[in-house]
Amino acid sequence: MSTATVSRVLNDTGQVRDETRDAVLRAIARLHYTPNLHARTLAGGDSRTIGMIVSNLENPFFLDIYRSLESEAHRVGHEVLVASTGYDPDRLTAAIRLMLGRRVTGIAAVASEMTQGHVNELNRSGIPVVIYDVAATGRNIVNVLVDYASGMREMIELLYTTGHRHFAFVGHHTMLGPLSARLVAFNESMQQYGRRVKHQVVNETDALDGGYRAAHLLLAGETPPTAILCVNDLMASGVLRALRERGIRVPDDISVTGFDNVTLAEYVTPALTTVDVPRLAIGQLVVDRLVLQPVATQRKARDRELVITPRMIVRGSTGPMRKRR
Amino acid sequence: MSTATVSRVLNDTGQVRDETRDAVLRAIARLHYTPNLHARTLAGGDSRTIGMIVSNLENPFFLDIYRSLESEAHRVGHEVLVASTGYDPDRLTAAIRLMLGRRVTGIAAVASEMTQGHVNELNRSGIPVVIYDVAATGRNIVNVLVDYASGMREMIELLYTTGHRHFAFVGHHTMLGPLSARLVAFNESMQQYGRRVKHQVVNETDALDGGYRAAHLLLAGETPPTAILCVNDLMASGVLRALRERGIRVPDDISVTGFDNVTLAEYVTPALTTVDVPRLAIGQLVVDRLVLQPVATQRKARDRELVITPRMIVRGSTGPMRKRR
DNA sequence: TTGAAAGCGCTACCAG
DNA sequence: CTGGTAGCGCTTTCAA
Numbered sequence: 001m002s003t004a005t006v007s008r009v010l011n012d013t014g015q016v017r018d019e020t021r022d023a024v025l026r027a028i029a030r031l032h033y034t035p036n037l038h039a040r041t042l043a044g045g046d047s048r049t050i051g052m053i054v055s056n057l058e059n060p061f062f063l064d065i066y067r068s069l070e071s072e073a074h075r076v077g078h079e080v081l082v083a084s085t086g087y088d089p090d091r092l093t094a095a096i097r098l099m100l101g102r103r104v105t106g107i108a109a110v111a112s113e114m115t116q117g118h119v120n121e122l123n124r125s126g127i128p129v130v131i132y133d134v135a136a137t138g139r140n141i142v143n144v145l146v147d148y149a150s151g152m153r154e155m156i157e158l159l160y161t162t163g164h165r166h167f168a169f170v171g172h173h174t175m176l177g178p179l180s181a182r183l184v185a186f187n188e189s190m191q192q193y194g195r196r197v198k199h200q201v202v203n204e205t206d207a208l209d210g211g212y213r214a215a216h217l218l219l220a221g222e223t224p225p226t227a228i229l230c231v232n233d234l235m236a237s238g239v240l241r242a243l244r245e246r247g248i249r250v251p252d253d254i255s256v257t258g259f260d261n262v263t264l265a266e267y268v269t270p271a272l273t274t275v276d277v278p279r280l281a282i283g284q285l286v287v288d289r290l291v292l293q294p295v296a297t298q299r300k301a302r303d304r305e306l307v308i309t310p311r312m313i314v315r316g317s318t319g320p321m322r323k324r325r
Numbered sequence: 326m327s328t329a330t331v332s333r334v335l336n337d338t339g340q341v342r343d344e345t346r347d348a349v350l351r352a353i354a355r356l357h358y359t360p361n362l363h364a365r366t367l368a369g370g371d372s373r374t375i376g377m378i379v380s381n382l383e384n385p386f387f388l389d390i391y392r393s394l395e396s397e398a399h400r401v402g403h404e405v406l407v408a409s410t411g412y413d414p415d416r417l418t419a420a421i422r423l424m425l426g427r428r429v430t431g432i433a434a435v436a437s438e439m440t441q442g443h444v445n446e447l448n449r450s451g452i453p454v455v456i457y458d459v460a461a462t463g464r465n466i467v468n469v470l471v472d473y474a475s476g477m478r479e480m481i482e483l484l485y486t487t488g489h490r491h492f493a494f495v496g497h498h499t500m501l502g503p504l505s506a507r508l509v510a511f512n513e514s515m516q517q518y519g520r521r522v523k524h525q526v527v528n529e530t531d532a533l534d535g536g537y538r539a540a541h542l543l544l545a546g547e548t549p550p551t552a553i554l555c556v557n558d559l560m561a562s563g564v565l566r567a568l569r570e571r572g573i574r575v576p577d578d579i580s581v582t583g584f585d586n587v588t589l590a591e592y593v594t595p596a597l598t599t600v601d602v603p604r605l606a607i608g609q610l611v612v613d614r615l616v617l618q619p620v621a622t623q624r625k626a627r628d629r630e631l632v633i634t635p636r637m638i639v640r641g642s643t644g645p646m647r648k649r650r
Numbered sequence: 651t652t653g654a655a656a657g658c659g660c661t662a663c664c665a666g
Numbered sequence: 667c668t669g670g671t672a673g674c675g676c677t678t679t680c681a682a
Contacts, residue, residue: 001668001669002668002669002670003659003660003661003669003670004661004662004663004668004669004670004671005667005668005669006660007660007661007662008661008667008668010660011661013661013662014662014667014668015667015668016667016668017667017668020667020668032446032449032450034422034425034426034450035426035659035660036367036426036428036658036659036660037363037423037426037427037428037660038362038363038364038366038367038372038427038428038658038659038660039363039367039658039659039660039661039674040659040660040661041363041660041674042361042363042364042367042658042659042660042661042674042675042676043659043660043661043662043673043674044660044661044662044674045661045674047363057382057388057391057392058385058388058392060383063382063383063388066382067382067383067409070409079423081406082407084392084395097359098362098404100359101359101360101361101362102362102363103361103362103363121357124357125357125359207588208588208589208592209588212592237592238592240592241591241592244594263532263533263534264533264589266566267533267537267562267563267565267566267593268592268593268594269566269569269593269594326652326653327652327653327654328653328675328676328677329652329653329654329655329677329678330651330652330653331676332676332677332678333651333652333677335676336677338677338678339651339652339678340651340652341651341652342651342652345651345652360675360676361674361675361676362676363674363675363676364658364674364675364676364677365675365676365677366658366676367658367659367660367674367675367676367677368657368658368675368676368677368678369658369676369677369678370658370677
């Protein structure tokens with residue numbers, strides 16, 4: 001029996017007599033044969049694998065995207081390879097090289113530490129790329145962006161209406177500089193209210209304890225805010241703990257908001273007012289653009305930018321201030 | 326210039342004249358050459374990759390293990406490949422095949438849905454395997470086990486001493502049957518107190534909402550427990566939310582415990598009494614046994630079983646019952 | 651110190 | 667329908 005025939009039954013390509021097929025299958029079972037995927041990719045040229053590069057899997061939002069990406073990828077017969085960077089640009093570079101070395105079908109990048117250099121490298125590679133949350137240009141690159149500005153505006157309006165005049169934004173380190181869409185959205189919203197409101201910004205690690213420390217920093221200031229808007233639910237959850245430990249009531253003394261609407265947001269006390277970002281849809285979008293209609297097909301620049309409009313969800317962590325009786 | 330020379334400079338193997346090396350490096354940079362890792366593995370035979378198979382990355386405990394595994398693997402020049410199974414045995418089978426097909430250096434399996442069939446397949450493969458939390462035997466298999474019994478006993482004793490007589494255990498679905506070490510540990514501890522205590526068991530999904538539902542089930546029973554021991558911190562956090570929503574005070578009305586001591590355990594309200602399982606050490610152990618001293622070296626059966634003794638951490642979620650005044 | 655050449659295990663194409 | 671065979675891009679002898 002020739003290797004060619006075996007290949008044909010394994011890949012279900014070409015005609016094979018039932019009898020022969022059975023024989024092959026039996027032999028495979030008997031010998032516990034496991035096809036070498038490296039050889040397969042090397043010969044066939046297609047790894048049927050999507051590479052996902054992510055800053056921080058600890059943030060449940062990214063994990064959710066991973067899971068949705070994976071289930072969608074499996075649906076179309078692909079595997080997914082993850083690499084995490086811990087927000088480290090060097091590790092991002094390494095991750096990109098690794099993915100290219102593995103000859104993945106496409107790359108999904110969910111990493112806010114992405115620089116122009118990284119984008120250039122992705123560009124040169126020519127393979128389909130979808131980048132989340134970072135605007136980048138390239139013939140083979142599609143951007144998936146969330147309209148933070150609208151979500152942020154909605155939450156700020158809610159807070160303003162309920163009497164808040166002193167706001168703070170809690171971000172994470174990679175958002176330093178005026179580059180971050182989320183920070184920009186916050187600042188611009190604040191500008192609209194002009195001198196009627198005060199605002200400040202604190203940056204910390206993207207984790208529960210980062211939020212925790214950020215809150216302590218804010219409380220240590222001379223005039224602590226009455227409303228704390230956080231870049232995501234994870235950090236907001238950390239903020240809640242800090243406030244609770246200080247005996248500060250939420251929302252009676254201070255209101256808090258998150259972003260993303262991860263499961264955790266419903267489980268902390270009080271449940272977080274947040275903005276829902278549909279990660280299931282994002283996973284599907286990514287696979288679609290990476291595998292089904294690869295980016296090269298996208299002729300018009302407009303098709304290379306997909307904007308998702310999120311939806312505010314009001315829960316217990318926001319409300320009017322109430323004096324302690 | 327021959328490919329052999331290029332290979333030598335890339336792998337730093339054999340002697341190469343500095344001048345030649347430079348030329349090669351320059352060419353590589355200029356052409357943006359990316360070595361094909363599949364070809365490399367196929368030719369060299371070593372993927373320098375550890376495969377990790379995990380049931381549920383949503384559980385932060387497993388994520389922590391992944392992260393520690395990854396950082397340790399990088400330290401010794403290896404990559405890690407993750408596959409998640411969602412507790413589905415078929416997906417576990419697929420994950421094992423995938424890893425074998427990728428010719429990983431070793432497999433770290435953190436999947437409680439592992440059956441004897443899976444173990445057999447791993448055994449046959451002959452590659453080094455470390456299995457967490459499931460006792461399995463094989464020439465190439467090392468077990469890492471946590472001494473749950475001791476942790477469980479300690480917590481139950483704490484609760485008994487503070488007056489609790491009615492206990493419940495919240496587990497997850499894959500722990501059905503008398504197979505689960507954690508459940509067994511609970512039951513045996515209960516047996517020790519004989520007829521002085523009552524106990525019951527509920528199984529749900531391993532997630533926040535699983536714990537949430539489990540708590541509702543317990544509360545719906547005729548005689549709700551006064552102490553709820555959960556299989557892990559994630560489910561315990563879900564339990565806390567359910568109790569809070571029902572207006573039940575923790576620990577005044579009901580005490581709750583977790584297991585693992587993930588970060589989240591400190592952030593829920595009240596903070597969870599739990600048992601610390603050192604995942605950093607586990608990651609190091611795994612890499613050590615998979616890469617540094619591969620399992621075939623372990624002559625004695627004793628060396629194939631590593632038991633970790635965890636440590637109880639008491640926080641606010643446990644205490645004596647207090648009447649509502 | 652370098653090059654030539656034989657595979658690694660597969661897929662894909664061409665004959666038969 | 668099946669077999670032969672030429673690569674895929676690397677590593678690794680073996681010679682030079």
